[in-house]
Amino acid sequence: MTTTTYVIKGMTCGHCVSSVGTELGRVPGVTDVQVDLAAGEATVTSDQPLDVQDVRAAVDEAGYELVG
Template sequence: MVTTTYQVQGMTCGHCVSAVSAEVGAIPGVDEVQVDLASGQVTVSSEQPLDPAAVRAAVDEAGYELVAA
């Protein structure tokens, strides 16, 4: 199990949390997504390390910006 925390910019409400959770959670191998709205941190647990480009694409698809991993 691998846990990685990402910084996401632009989330302001519960809908934002749901959108990011759904898109990142759809990446193959992702087991769990936890979003802390106040800090903008998204913690992802996965079977193996995730491709950063896949995480960035999922966050972009949700309408937000991945700042840092």
Template structure:
């Protein structure tokens, strides 16, 4: 039997990139309306320790974050708040 417990965050959201072992988690963010918004959110989240990639899409309000380990949701919330937007939570 294979232990796949490291493939998901405790609530089942997110997963690992099979090639790199990194964790990818998608969050719902409100208030983004344009490319500038996407850049602001991406910039703030990109400064969190362990984050290697961020993709924000204003049209859907989804932000996908790739990191070395699962991120603390309060740290994500603070970064999104600093950018001027609101974190709803993990998309799922």
């Protein structure tokens, strides 16, 4: 298992948290997603390290921006 925390720009409400969590949860290999609105972060647990481009695409699909 791998756990990585990503910084996400633009989240402002509970709907944002839900959208980001749903899209990240669809990335192949992801087993858990915890989104922290106050910190502007998502902690993702997966079977193996994720390709950052897959994570970026999921965050973009939700309507937000992956920082870094």
